[in-house]
Amino acid sequence: MATILDGKALAEQCKQEVKKAAETLARRPGLAVIIVGNNPASRVYVNSKRKDCEECGFFSEEYALPEETTQGELIALIEQLNQRQEIDGILCQLPLPQGIDEEAVLMAISPEKDVDGFHPMNMGALLVGKEGFLPCTPYGIMEILKAYHIDPKGKQCVVIGRSNIVGKPMALLLLQKHGTVTICHSRTQNLAEICRTADILVAAVGKVNVVTADMVKPGAVVIDVAMNRNQAGKLCGDVDYPAVKEIVSAITPVPGGVGPMTRAMLMKNTLLAAQKHQA
Numbered sequence: 071m072a073t074i075l076d077g078k079a080l081a082e083q084c085k086q087e088v089k090k091a092a093e094t095l096a097r098r099p100g101l102a103v104i105i106v107g108n109n110p111a112s113r114v115y116v117n118s119k120r121k122d123c124e125e126c127g128f129f130s131e132e133y134a135l136p137e138e139t140t141q142g143e144l145i146a147l148i149e150q151l152n153q154r155q156e157i158d159g160i161l162c163q164l165p166l167p168q169g170i171d172e173e174a175v176l177m178a179i180s181p182e183k184d185v186d187g188f189h190p191m192n193m194g195a196l197l198v199g200k201e202g203f204l205p206c207t208p209y210g211i212m213e214i215l216k217a218y219h220i221d222p223k224g225k226q227c228v229v230i231g232r233s234n235i236v237g238k239p240m241a242l243l244l245l246q247k248h249g250t251v252t253i254c255h256s257r258t259q260n261l262a263e264i265c266r267t268a269d270i271l272v273a274a275v276g277k278v279n280v281v282t283a284d285m286v287k288p289g290a291v292v293i294d295v296a297m298n299r300n301q302a303g304k305l306c307g308d309v310d311y312p313a314v315k316e317i318v319s320a321i322t323p324v325p326g327g328v329g330p331m332t333r334a335m336l337m338k339n340t341l342l343a344a345q346k347h348q349a
């Protein structure tokens with residue numbers, strides 16, 4: 071029987087710890103969340119971030135900007151938030167509307183307030199193994215592995231996906247923990263064969279059933295990052311969960327796996343930002 075890696079329960083635990091630590095600070099940690107346009111999925115995520123802040127006793131501000139917002143206006147807001155003492159973390163929800171250069175926007179966030187860990191300064195710190203904010207999703211996955219005593223050291227790790235926010239930093243964190251890491255993407259020719267070598271398989275593609283049971287080594291650990299909707303409109307990951315869970319040693323469910331831990335790590339990063347900021 072596979073262990074179901076319960077990200078939801080672990081996230082609740084993490085948030086309780088964050089809340090406790092936040093109570094010892096002179097001032098509540100503050101998070102500003104910016105959302106541009108009317109992406110319904112983004113709306114859902116932003117609402118849950120507000121709830122997380124309340125749970126952790128944080129101060130939070132939300133900026134819901136219209137679809138027509140210009141890059142200049144968005145960056146001007148970020149620059150104001152960079153200056154504000156009571157704001158420890160700034161998150162600009164992705165994706166941004168067409169015509170706005172995401173990289174320019176992410177670069178505008180002060181690296182000290184970049185609780186998403188998307189600024190090139192924090193990305194660079196991760197690359198060279200220096201301290202910085204870790205991107206929340208890969209950070210949350212490493213916390214899941216740690217909590218369940220799954221050590222990447224010496225293991226074959228396969229990451230499917232090479233985005234700057236998930237796949238690439240995921241690969242770097244597994245490498246940092248001494249995994250032997252292979253990164254796959256849309257041009258990978260022998261995906262199934264490479265996946266079958268994995269002791270730890272991380273799927274971060276965004277396509278239903280891109281990972282089927284024949285691609286998974288029996289006894290492997292499978293982490294499903296994706297947030298897809300299937301034909302019935304149900305939330306699901308990249309992995310054919312019912313079939314794959316029968317052959318693995320451990321697997322994250324969707325929902326209830328990586329998603330809640332991503333949000334918990336956002337709270338953790340905001341706490342860390344506040345601690346540094348107030349030191």
Ligand SMILES: NC(=O)C1=CN([C@@H]2O[C@H](COP(=O)(O)OP(=O)(O)OC[C@H]3O[C@@H](n4cnc5c(N)ncnc54)[C@H](OP(=O)(O)O)[C@@H]3O)[C@@H](O)[C@H]2O)C=CC1
Pocket residue numbers: 207230231232233234235236237254255256257258261274275276277280295296297298328329330332333
């Ligand atoms: N649980 C959570 O907290 C989070 C979940 N997500 C979800 O994770 C998924 C990935 O997100 P993100 O990294 O931002 O997505 P991107 O679309 O930026 O990246 C997807 C990656 O998958 C690769 N890919 C596409 N098709 C295939 C294929 N057939 N075989 C192998 N690789 C393929 C792409 O390759 P190429 O580079 O060649 O195009 C790309 O590297 C999405 O479902 C997203 O919703 C994202 C963030 C947080």
Ligand SMILES: Nc1nc(=O)c2c([nH]1)NC[C@@H]1CN(c3ccc(C(=O)N[C@@H](CCC(=O)O)C(=O)O)cc3)C=[N+]21
Pocket residue numbers: 114115118161162163164165186206297305324325326327328329330332333
């Ligand atoms: N600047 C920025 N930072 C992000 O971290 C960021 C982003 N932009 N854009 C979009 C992606 C996606 N993402 C998720 C976070 C939590 C869940 C989550 O909590 N999921 C729940 C289910 C939620 C539901 O029911 O819809 C779960 O898996 O159990 C999902 C997805 C963060 N992202």
